[in-house]
Amino acid sequence: MxxxxxxxxxxxxxxxxxxxxxxxxxxxxxxxxxxxxxxxxxxxxxxxxxxxxxxxxxxxxxxxxxxxxxxxxxxxxxxxxxxxxxxxxxxxxxxxxxxxxxxxxxxxxxxxxxxxxxxxxxxxxxxxxxxxxxxxxxxxxxxxxxxxxxxxxxxxxxxxxxxxxxxxxxxxxxxxxxxxxxxxxxxxxxxxxxxxxxxxxGGLGLKHADRVTAPHAEEEMLSIKGLVTSYGQIEVLHDVDIRINSGEIVSLVGANGAGKSTLLMTISGLQPVDRGSISFEGKDLGKISTDRRVAQGIVQVPEGRQVFKDLSVHDNLLMGAYTRGRTSEVMDDIERMYTRFPILRQKHHNLAGELSGGQQQMLAMGRALMARPRLLLLDEPSMGLAPLIVEEIFNIVKELKKEGITIFLVEQNASQALALADRGYVLETGKVVIEGTGRELLSNEKVREAYLGM
Missing domain, CATH: 1.20.120 (Four Helix Bundle (Hemerythrin (Met), subunit A))
Incomplete structure (x- = not known):
């Protein structure tokens, strides 16, 4: 019974x-x-x-x-x-x-x-x-x-x-x-x-920044004028002009080999400038070393994630804050990363190399956020990920914008990148060929044919 x-x-x-x-x-x-x-x-x-x-x-x-x-x-x-x-x-x-x-x-x-x-x-x-x-x-x-x-x-x-x-x-x-x-x-x-x-x-009263919107939206943050860079004798970027305002998401789309990643590496200081200029909040980046650029708020999430595979998830996050030292604020920020990316809390003792591709992308983004970026450079964040994870990544990008972080998004997934963007640029063989608002580029016939498959 x-x-x-x-x-x-x-x-x-x-x-x-x-x-x-x-x-x-x-x-x-x-x-x-x-x-x-x-x-x-x-x-x-x-x-x-x-x-x-x-x-x-x-x-x-x-x-x-x-x-x-x-x-x-x-x-x-x-x-x-x-x-x-x-x-x-x-x-x-x-x-x-x-x-x-x-x-x-x-x-x-x-x-x-x-x-x-x-x-x-x-x-x-x-x-x-x-x-x-x-x-x-x-x-x-x-x-x-x-x-x-x-x-x-x-x-x-x-x-x-x-x-x-x-x-x-x-x-x-x-x-x-x-x-x-x-x-x-x-x-x-x-x-x-x-x-x-x-x-x-009745809450926990966790300390946090009250503001989420960019305090000076519409002010120019990054200005690139006449940029030229080369690999040896081969010129890769040709007279590139790009402007990014504070609080914006700006997307850069283009085919493989167009020079998108090279442009991000040049902004980060990993690729030298042949001619032209890059200024960040009015300062000439040509006079600022790569590590000082990170300290000033320019932080890149590289293509292919490039986490430190032999370090734990926790240590990877700490590495993101290397310019800030080991302070109580850093530990508070790690807790915020675990709140934003719950899977990282669950895997915090695991080696980064043991994580899936989607988990590594979360870790790479968390590591970058530990540097407290004001300009976040995202290089192909959706590459090689399952559709559900891609959706989650782009939701996180939207959240970061709401928090006041300015984002320069390089992405082959043109439809989603431009749908998120305030403005966008199309790069072909090292040259900017089209620019406009995200909506304008989504409706542009050339963009639709070449990058949206329409």
Whole structure:
């Protein structure tokens, strides 16, 4: 009899198992909304300047859920099956699904208002405060609808077979509520929120930089004029002109052998300049050694990752901070790298050579970030990686931009590189042949034919 009970228990608990997952995510959202109310009150009543990093992380958490839920209920297995069993519920599910899309648009607006509030404080407070209050109230109503209508109807109408299919769904694109990878990403973002939240609001109070936006966006950071460099008698770059402004992502695309990596090595000081100039924040880099360039904030993640394979993951990260010494700040930054790249914490005793290609790329990026770059040079970060890892790498690049790091991205994956970019350049046989905004280059017929396969 006990054996029979053991076999039947999973079947009897399928619906409850699925509902627990939903309720767990909703409980997390309720806690985040309560925290937003506390931060809003602190800002308005106590004149507390907003913590841009904490608020951005909260927005990332909410947006992450919104992005995983597409534009129709059929993208969520639960919504799909409930619509089939209860056609009268379909309009509500459509409305809830549209709410995710509208919510995403509102988050974009909130990020802009937050950056403006931080820039003009306290003048921008009122507009940001009102927009945030409206957003949190709308999200509360959305959750109440799911908890008060969707879940009770699903419990009543869906069969155990339906619930089993819902639980077994694992495609992160088709089932955002139940994909294991997505739930893990939610957990990591919640961990960051708890870490950054002040102790007075029940968090850990981890010390961190409050600002995430570049303080002087639009100011010229790097200027390359008439650059020529050669390997022996062979000229590789021919009169290259490139400008990178503070806070931008600038992408450089081109075929193999176009000179993209050579350009990055020249900026880093690993390749000599024959003619022309490179200046960083008004300083002539020709007079600055390679190691001093790193100390001033120019840091490269090389093509092929090039981690120190015979050193541990932890020691690789320490090597990234070699210009800073062994200070408490360095150890704090290592902890931040482990938070940003959880796999590195798990593998911190492993030799770097034992890691997979994707893990080594995370390590190479973490090592570069340990130098606290202001201009990050990324050389083919997606090369040789699986599609899921490529997606993660580009998500990290977007996060780094939000944190105020200026990025020069060299990439053969032109579609993703230009989609990320504020501006871009096309390099052919050592010459810049096209430049423009990322959107302009994506729609350029020559670029589409040569690099996007269209």
């Amino acid at each position: 006990s054996e029979q009970t053991t076999e039947m228990a999973p079947a009897q608990s399928r619906s409850e198992q699925a509902v627990r997952i939903i309720v767990h995510e909703h409980q997390a959202l309720w806690r985040v909304l309560d925290l937003l109310d506390q931060l809003l009150s602190d800002m308005n009543l106590n004149d507390q300047r907003p913590d841009e990093r904490l608020l951005t992380t909260i927005f990332d958490y909410i947006e992450h859920f919104s992005q995983r839920v597409h534009s129709t209920p059929t993208d969520i297995e639960l919504y799909k099956r409930l619509s089939e069993k209860s056609p009268e519920t379909a309009p509500l599910l459509e409305k809830l699904a549209r709410g995710y899309v509208v919510g995403h648009e509102k988050l974009v607006e909130l990020r802009e208002l937050l950056a403006e509030c931080e820039k003009r404080w306290p003048e921008g407070r009122e507009e940001f405060s009102h927009a945030l209050a409206r957003f949190t109230e709308a999200l509360r109503k959305h959750i109440r609808k799911e908890e008060g209508v969707v879940i009770p109807r699903a419990r009543k109408l869906l069969t155990e077979e339906d619930w089993q299919q819902i639980i077994e769904a694992r495609d992160v694109e088709n089932d955002p509520l139940f994909g294991e990878r997505v739930r893990e990403e939610f957990r990591e973002l919640r961990h960051q929120i708890v870490s950054y939240t002040p102790e007075k609001f």
